[in-house]
Amino acid sequence: MGVWSASLFDALDESDLLRKDGEKWSVAGDGVLSSWVADMDFPTAPVVRKALRRRIEGDLGYPAWFDQSDGGPLGGVFAGRMLRRFGTAVDETHVRMFTDINQAMLATLQVATRPGDAVLLHTPACPPFIDVIEKTGRQPLTVPLQANDTGWEFDPDLMERAVASRSPGRCRVLFVVNPHNPTGRVFRRDELEHLAELALRHDMLVISDEVHADLTYPGYRHIPFVSLSDEIAARTVTLTSGSKAFNLSGVRCAVAHVGPKTVRSALDERHGLMFGQVSVLGVEALKAAWAQGDGWLDDVTRVLDRNRRRVAERLPDGLRYRLPEATFLAWLDCRGLGLPDPDPMPYFRDEAKVLLFSGPAFGAAGNGFVRLNFATSGPLLDEKLARMGAASRRRQ
Template sequence: MHRVAADPLDQLRTRTSAKWRMYDPDVLPLPVAEMDYPLAEPIAEALHAAIRRSDTGYHSGSRPVADAFAPFAAARLGWEPDPARITSTADVSMGIVEVLRRVIRPGDGVVIDPPIYPPFFDLVTEAGGTVVEVPLAGGIDEGWSLDLDGVDAAFAAGARAMVLCNPHNPVGLAHPRDQLAALAEIAARHGATIVSDEVHGPLSQPDSPYVPFLTVSDAAREHGIAVTAASKAFNLAGLKAAMIVTASERGDAVRDALPYEVEWRMSQFGSIASVAAFRHGGHWLDGVIASIDDNRRLLADLLEDELPGVRYRMPQAGYLAWLDLSVLGWGDDPAAVALERARVALAEGPKFGTDAGRGHARLNLACSPEVLSEAITRIADARTSVVE
């Protein structure tokens, strides 16, 4: 399997995106979910061609991206979405908020499962809902799973929706089909809606493929709405393009009720890049997945050699590693100490849920092996200097 090599560090530091402008130049930035790999050539060429023809107006609606996504999803994800049931929007977070606004009333409970992507807390309240936390069951040692009994109880107590992260950020869990099917049955029994964020799906590893929620059962299709994009798999977050996908008349009614402007918030460059990614980016994506696989295994070895006692479970999908750094004795937010003492930036664990994230941090694996190795060495050196 071919690999995609990350750009050199000096070249990366010329980028102006958040990852490379939030910290001082001596910091290794590994918190923000951006990849260090060069843009896939078919995407770069499509964008250059658009510039050459001054094609910088409004995008032309949902169908170009939907028509490109459908065969990509069928070939790579085992999912056959109907392009007519896809509505474009600017990004996955925006799509989640707009869907929630249609399926809950102000004040209704919305379930999330910490440790969870921190914006989920804000997306629920932005949509007018009340956050109901049902933490994942299990943990790093035994593996995680959905707390189905907890979700059932939350719906029974009045929650009307759940924002599912599938695959799960930050733990990298590709939820198994039987758990997703059981979740769909629970939602059906309570008349609730599952809004499934599937943006990390194309980055699942071959030994643990992700299961699109809308494929698992009739109940999932009836009570589920997926929101996804090329943005995470192809590193296109800045181009603003996402899709809201349904598979039932109930779901269609939600899409049909979306404000007119929701569809037109996708950017023209986002549309062009997404079409190129879905139609021509598969070879590049395979190489990125292989490189991430190398790094997730390298991280296990580095921790064993340099930071024994730090707990880590290799992610099944995505390029984010959830680390239990409690053994370092760096308090509830070890990322703050790592930044100060090691000049390594990690995502702060407590932001993923105070209880679930205490003593933890999230690390971005989509970098060169050299940067990953340097980061762990810096943290190990910082730990040793404090002990001495």
């Protein structure tokens, strides 16, 4: 192992987690183990803590990067990371900063589309994405992923029919989540090329959420959407942050690499008070994570790789699970339990004292499913699975 050993990641104190005041643990309830929202239980990377302490002891005044036309303080760091980890060269001056992925998506939709325009995306879909689309007056055009013996796939014909169902030119955006949340799929090059061809043929802007890219497991390869061709790069907005790989959801800092010049200019015209600004602490945390945190990340990924297999080995009877190719999220099919409610979450919360994410919250494609976050210690994961196993046996 690199920075830490697996034993250190497994040395989490349950009582300390229960005292946390963040969303993940504070809403769990007495005696309930939390595995719902996508925060890891692991402590923050040492390089990030060091960077934050240094900034706190320094200048906390107004930052000097209000104008981001040169990419701002994260442009070069992002470009360097894309080249180092994914072999993709990008223009650092195309980077713009936002507080999170959802805000970046919202801002892009506002400047690049009109109310009533459709956004094509796969389901199950992370709930905030549908929320952003609908609250901006745009229409989610959903196409379900299909389960097969090897994992999850999308049906190209269904996507074609979905686009054709709208009046010409009104499906304006293809929204890609890769690696996919909640299924954990890492799309292959041929799949991405089909999506790219669809976007080109229908003149769609592409918004590509790649926030889980750093958490891709051995044997799989994340391919940035912008790397497919120069033509695709010129119409793609790539969204990412350190919220998942480095557990930095609360620092509120994300980036958008904005390929289309018209979208970039429109965002710059409205930058500042309209879309808000990231904090200096958020920038320092993300800069340190991306520039110096790879050793910590490699250690975490090895522990998560072990944990995803642990779920497969110890999953209760009656539940189905396809090993995720990325992310720290297990998408569990609970339909074999015969629960009367399409949402298994309340059953496991009440009967197993394990809080999972509701499957139906991801759309109709999530009926009968729950999402389990396995970014925790081995002993805690074992306890959660044991509780779920006991509750499952009571249904049989």
